[in-house]
Amino acid sequence: MHYDVVIAGGGFSGAYCARALGKALGQEEGEKRVALIAERNVLVFQPMLAEVVGSSLSATDVVNPLRQFCKGVNVLQGAIQHIDWAKKEITLDGGRFTRNHVVTFTNLVLTLGSVTNLSAVPGMSDYGWPMKNVADALRLRAAMINRLEEANLVEDAAVRRRLLTFVVVGGGYTGVETAGQMLDFVRDAHGFYANLRDTAPRVILIHSRDQLLAEIGPKLGAYAAEVLEKNGVGVRLSTRVAAVTASRVILDNGESIDTNTVVTTIGNAPNPIVLDVCRQLGIEAPQGRVTTLPTMRVAGHDDLWVAGDCAAVPWNDRGELKVAPPTAQLALRQGKILGKNLVLALRGSEPLPFTYRYMGQLATIGRHEAVAEVMGFHFRGFIAWWMWRTIYLSKLPGTLRKLRVVIDWTFDLIFPRDISLLLPPPDEPLRSIHLEQDEQLFACGERCRAFFYLKAGSLLIERPGGEPQVMAAGGVIDQAEAGPDNCWTCTATARERTDVIVFRGRALELLRNDLRLVKRNGG
Numbered sequence: 188m189h190y191d192v193v194i195a196g197g198g199f200s201g202a203y204c205a206r207a208l209g210k211a212l213g214q215e216e217g218e219k220r221v222a223l224i225a226e227r228n229v230l231v232f233q234p235m236l237a238e239v240v241g242s243s244l245s246a247t248d249v250v251n252p253l254r255q256f257c258k259g260v261n262v263l264q265g266a267i268q269h270i271d272w273a274k275k276e277i278t279l280d281g282g283r284f285t286r287n288h289v290v291t292f293t294n295l296v297l298t299l300g301s302v303t304n305l306s307a308v309p310g311m312s313d314y315g316w317p318m319k320n321v322a323d324a325l326r327l328r329a330a331m332i333n334r335l336e337e338a339n340l341v342e343d344a345a346v347r348r349r350l351l352t353f354v355v356v357g358g359g360y361t362g363v364e365t366a367g368q369m370l371d372f373v374r375d376a377h378g379f380y381a382n383l384r385d386t387a388p389r390v391i392l393i394h395s396r397d398q399l400l401a402e403i404g405p406k407l408g409a410y411a412a413e414v415l416e417k418n419g420v421g422v423r424l425s426t427r428v429a430a431v432t433a434s435r436v437i438l439d440n441g442e443s444i445d446t447n448t449v450v451t452t453i454g455n456a457p458n459p460i461v462l463d464v465c466r467q468l469g470i471e472a473p474q475g476r477v478t479t480l481p482t483m484r485v486a487g488h489d490d491l492w493v494a495g496d497c498a499a500v501p502w503n504d505r506g507e508l509k510v511a512p513p514t515a516q517l518a519l520r521q522g523k524i525l526g527k528n529l530v531l532a533l534r535g536s537e538p539l540p541f542t543y544r545y546m547g548q549l550a551t552i553g554r555h556e557a558v559a560e561v562m563g564f565h566f567r568g569f570i571a572w573w574m575w576r577t578i579y580l581s582k583l584p585g586t587l588r589k590l591r592v593v594i595d596w597t598f599d600l601i602f603p604r605d606i607s608l609l610l611p612p613p614d615e616p617l618r619s620i621h622l623e624q625d626e627q628l629f630a631c632g633e634r635c636r637a638f639f640y641l642k643a644g645s646l647l648i649e650r651p652g653g654e655p656q657v658m659a660a661g662g663v664i665d666q667a668e669a670g671p672d673n674c675w676t677c678t679a680t681a682r683e684r685t686d687v688i689v690f691r692g693r694a695l696e697l698l699r700n701d702l703r704l705v706k707r708n709g710g
């Protein structure tokens with residue numbers, strides 16, 4: 188499959204770029220010439236995720252199907268595994284049955300945002316609940332309900348108090364909004380639990396800097412901290428988390444907080460796919476943000492464009508030259524302009540520089556209160572909360588979705604919050620697969636995405652130019668069989684009926700980085 192333009196990443200900048208291209212080119216031309224590669228087939232409206240945690244909105248309110256939103260371009264669902272710049276080739280993993288799908292491009296648009304890396308705080312990746320996508324928000328909501336249910340069962344006051352203590356790490360937008368929503372939710376839900384009358388739930392917000400919401404200014408940051416405290420959130424400023432275990436958070440001052448629920452909103456890290464493209468091109472991307480020209484093109488590479496959180500786009504903010512900050516409003520605006528620029532480039536015209544009239548920033552802090560800085564004016568309390576809802580509602584794409592949100596918000600004002608426990612399916616760390624004789628487990632050159640333990644049967648391992656070897660039950664295939672490019676250096680085929688245990692995801696990560704427990708070839 189070849190496209191004139193491939194947009195990598197279906198977040199704000201990618202989706203709005205694709206939408207603008209689809210509109211300008213029309214369906215017939217757009218679907219042939221433009222592809223949007225997205226890990227999931229929805230655009231997530233991240234600024235409203237905290238409302239899903241707090242049960243003010245349902246998960247479907249904050250997502251928009253990309254196929255409807257970006258009509259006129261070809262949406263390809265898959266996780267990008269590798270971009271080969273020399274071959275202008277992208278390898279993506281479309282799912283269990285479409286692992287190594289290759290797409291080629293003439294122009295590449297990188298809108299891959301950032302990733303989360305929690306390795307700096309021991310225990311955080313094991314016990315911290317991230318807040319980045321809809322599944323995270325749903326899992327966190329389910330975890331809060333489960334803690335209330337468990338606390339309602341236990342008689343030990345210390346255990347109950349630990350179960351009812353919720354810690355949020357990080358005092359930026361996500362942390363502040365999530366802490367506010369969590370407190371609203373657990374306080375409202377708490378009234379339905381007969382055994383919890385004497386123990387009130389607590390939410391504690393831990394922030395390493397001396398002020399919350401650094402993006403919005405010291406006055407509003409201080410106000411946010413004051414209101415959160417007044418409402419019952421324990422705000423700890425200038426405090427770092429040193430480690431997290433299953434039952435406590437240890438702070439850098441040696442103090443520890445007993446809790447079974449830690450939400451993490453820290454650990455933003457560069458997207459490795461973006462860094463790899465930069466490495467291939469020999470360009471710099473400080474903190475994972477590729478410096479672009481004002482048109483969002485990369486200097487010296489006319490066929491590479493970057494926007495959103497993974498780009499450092501020069502921005503003339505009312506006469507002051509800045510780099511556009513990584514926020515939703517700027518990513519959205521960059522996407523729109525980049526779409527237009529690509530149309531101009533495809534038609535042989537000069538692209539336009541990025542322009543944006545900054546409107547302001549808003550953040551909710553719970554209990555129908557918010558802080559807002561709009562066109563240089565500061566607002567706080569209920570009026571700011573009302574502005575937050577009105578502005579975000581106007582930005583939400585799609586009339587049906589807007590209507591649903593208005594209805595949900597109205598119900599949220601009148602009725603108690605929904606405390607039904609609707610758990611998303613648990614992650615599957617281990618899986619077993621069955622192969623019949625002559626079926627291939629993987630082929631030489633394919634990307635290594637799992638390790639394998641041979642439970643029963645046998646495999647034929649063939650290396651280019653080498654003698655085929657037989658692997659018997661008990662054998663292990665791990666990174667020793669993968670090359671430096673993380674691709675298999677051999678082909679594995681079942682010699683008979685064979686059962687294999689597959690280590691993927693977190694299990695694979697642990698094996699790859701930390702464990703060497705299994706023995707090679709059953710030896």
Ligand SMILES: Cc1cc2nc3c(=O)[nH]c(=O)nc-3n(C[C@H](O)[C@H](O)[C@H](O)COP(=O)(O)OP(=O)(O)OC[C@H]3O[C@@H](n4cnc5c(N)ncnc54)[C@H](O)[C@@H]3O)c2cc1C
Pocket residue numbers: 195196197198199200201224225226227233234235236237265266267268298299300301318319320360361458460494495496497513514515516518519549
């Ligand atoms: C919970 C939360 C709340 C927020 N609240 C606010 C707020 O109130 N105000 C504000 O201004 N900003 C807020 N932000 C930040 C804002 O959402 C980002 O600045 C914005 O989303 C950046 O847009 P983007 O297109 O650059 O990246 P993203 O929207 O992050 O999109 C990147 C896309 O790339 C995809 N991707 C990444 N790697 C791969 C891969 N290998 N293969 C395929 N796809 C891939 C991701 O799945 C994602 O869809 C919030 C962020 C979060 C997480």
